[in-house]
Amino acid sequence: MKGGPFKMPSSAEAEEDKRRKAALLEIKGWVEGYIPADHLSTRSCVVDVQEAQCGDPECAPIDTIVRIIYQGQCGTVFGMPCEAWEVKPEDVEECMPPADFFECWKNGEQKQWPPEPENPEPGEPPEIDLRFKVGDRVECCVARGPDGWRPGTVVSLWYRAASWPTGQFAPYQIKLDDHESLIFAPQDRDNCIRKAPAEA
Numbered sequence: 001m002k003g004g005p006f007k008m009p010s011s012a013e014a015e016e017d018k019r020r021k022a023a024l025l026e027i028k029g030w031v032e033g034y035i036p037a038d039h040l041s042t043r044s045c046v047v048d049v050q051e052a053q054c055g056d057p058e059c060a061p062i063d064t065i066v067r068i069i070y071q072g073q074c075g076t077v078f079g080m081p082c083e084a085w086e087v088k089p090e091d092v093e094e095c096m097p098p099a100d101f102f103e104c105w106k107n108g109e110q111k112q113w114p115p116e117p118e119n120p121e122p123g124e125p126p127e128i129d130l131r132f133k134v135g136d137r138v139e140c141c142v143a144r145g146p147d148g149w150r151p152g153t154v155v156s157l158w159y160r161a162a163s164w165p166t167g168q169f170a171p172y173q174i175k176l177d178d179h180e181s182l183i184f185a186p187q188d189r190d191n192c193i194r195k196a197p198a199e200a
Helices: 011-032 037-041 089-095 099-106
Strands: 045-053 062-070 074-080 137-141 149-159 170-176 182-185 193-195
Touching: 011 045, 011 062, 011 089, 037 045, 045 099, 062 099, 074 089, 074 099, 137 170, 149 182, 170 193
Parallel strands: none
Antiparallel strands: 045 062, 062 074, 137 149, 137 193, 149 170, 170 182
16 A cells, blocks of 8 residues: 655754744743633633734734634634744733623623724815705716716715725715615716706
């Protein structure tokens, strides 16, 4: 019986793997030090630490990923942009949630960590006179071609989504006649939004 190709790891590779596993175990111990002991002893909480390759060329090639897993799909996942052997206790401390989160997760409460980033300040809208006002009937370009225009009504001026960068606004928010949700017009130009024909 012929076996497939098999290569014994070199001594350097074996030593590297040993160092990696030791670092992962050490990080796990640091993380568990923040979690109530009874959560761990009863297996209400499980901590997993692994390295993962990052496919984004803008980030570190190897991330160290920490998973704090509670029953009921509670807990958190966070990463540190370095290999496990490079992680320091202070790196873990910066990423850990406040102590009350652990009790919430143990009780089955979904509580997000890390928290969502705060929305930027809106800033002031441009001091530009717009062609339309609230209540005006318009047509909006929602697709290419002559059939890509839909009628609607302007419902607000200088619309912005909460997550948009400071100072970014869209001239109009519009309620289309044939759609429940609102849309916005990114430019005050006829190729984007135009006056609706007079209704008969």
